[in-house]
Amino acid sequence: MTRRRSRVVILLFASAREALGRGTLDWPVSPDGVRADALVRALARTYPRLGPALRTSRFVHNGEYLHDLSTPIRPGDEFAVHPPYGGG
Amino acid sequence: MSVRLTDRAFTVAGAMRMLEGPGLGGVVVFAGRVRPDRGRAGRVFALDYEAHRAPALRRLAAIEREARARFGAGRVVLWHRVGRLKVGEISVVVGAACAHRAAAFDAARFLIDELKASVPIWKTERARPVRRPRRRPGRARERSTG
Numbered sequence: 001m002t003r004r005r006s007r008v009v010i011l012l013f014a015s016a017r018e019a020l021g022r023g024t025l026d027w028p029v030s031p032d033g034v035r036a037d038a039l040v041r042a043l044a045r046t047y048p049r050l051g052p053a054l055r056t057s058r059f060v061h062n063g064e065y066l067h068d069l070s071t072p073i074r075p076g077d078e079f080a081v082h083p084p085y086g087g088g
Numbered sequence: 089m090s091v092r093l094t095d096r097a098f099t100v101a102g103a104m105r106m107l108e109g110p111g112l113g114g115v116v117v118f119a120g121r122v123r124p125d126r127g128r129a130g131r132v133f134a135l136d137y138e139a140h141r142a143p144a145l146r147r148l149a150a151i152e153r154e155a156r157a158r159f160g161a162g163r164v165v166l167w168h169r170v171g172r173l174k175v176g177e178i179s180v181v182v183g184a185a186c187a188h189r190a191a192a193f194d195a196a197r198f199l200i201d202e203l204k205a206s207v208p209i210w211k212t213e214r215a216r217p218v219r220r221p222r223r224r225p226g227r228a229r230e231r232s233t234g
Contacts, residue, residue, distance in 0.1 A: 082140065
């Protein structure tokens with residue numbers, strides 16, 4: 001439980017998932033959390049293959065679209081990477 | 089309200105049943121099928137559909153509400169499959185039932201356009217390389233002289 005509370009669950013879909021070969025990441029964050037834009041930059045640094053998908057994606061924080069990238073992402077939160085949609 | 093995100097098959101006939109209602113004389117249904125496209129990876133034999141389920145269902149419900157408000161649709165269907173679908177299978181059905189045809193056409197167009205643009209659903213092509221038969225020089229000569 002303690003371990004989960006100090007981490008953010010990152011969900012990757014479509015091209016983001018295919019770039020990394022996995023659909024979820026358990027991302028460590030400090031107890032105060034991290035800004036969304038800093039989290040995205042850290043993801044791109046750690047996984048350069050994710051870069052193209054991150055540049056074209058929308059982000060969803062705890063099920064809600066993120067409009068302000070200064071939003072703090074806190075331990076226990078869910079952060080989803082949504083590449084351009086392709087339903088139909 | 090009829091919004092579905094499901095790994096089970098559905099039919100246009102089923103959608104038509106959902107779109108019945110008093111005074112709803114104009115009904116437009118659109119169905120999308122998996123095409124056997126040919127791309128760089130070969131010929132498509134299936135599409136894998138995935139969705140971020142909770143936001144997708146919320147967005148589908150919002151599209152439905154908007155179609156009712158903007159076009160006066162009395163009944164709306166917004167159904168989408170997830171999982172692996174083979175060529176020919178129906179991946180999406182949208183439909184609108186209104187009093188008259190013009191509003192029903194507009195509403196159905198709105199439904200599919202909004203679904204494609206704003207609902208977190210993705211598809212990944214599954215393709216097989218297309219094999220081309222090798223030419224055998226001897227036979228080619230035989231044919232050319234025949």
